[in-house]
Amino acid sequence: MKRICSIYKSPRKNEMYLYVLKAEALSRVPEGLLALFGPPVHAFDLVLTPERKLAREDIGQVLENLEKQGYHLQMPPPEDEYIQHLPDELLRRNDPV
Template identity: 40%
Template sequence: MLCAIYKSSRKEGMYLYVEKRDQFEAVPDTLRQIFGQPIFVMLFNLKGKKQLVQASNQDVLAHIQQQGFYLQMPPLQESLLAQHKKQYLS
């Protein structure tokens, strides 16, 4: 199954996967507002041999089939304070 992948115009590292290109009807309005203008990245075959980097193809496919979309959040980053403490207090 092909899906379309979009990146957020507002939040770096946030991606939205939908079943068909430019089909956002299943995405809640609140999420669309937070996500901003979707920027098309690519089409991706979820049943192909190539694997996604930050999510499993099977999880993304299941979410798209159940709710019509999959939202990939940016990875959590350690706070600067925590980094400082590790560097100087270890």
């Protein structure tokens, strides 16, 4: 199953993305979700297949959500994941002396 998907980023929440089928655009996304998400900013289009790897999402779940509900919401990673990626020297600077 190959799907052409448009991906939108949220102007309100860093690293929050909304995947929709390109042909349907935002028509199946609930108004309440769009209100919380903010005005969607088109990031890019992508061809999704079951074999494709995504950096932070399970492709099977994304395709299933697109088929069943018409969208997939990618939430930002938990904040502790941001801290794990900081260089050690930055973490040491914030330690009390």
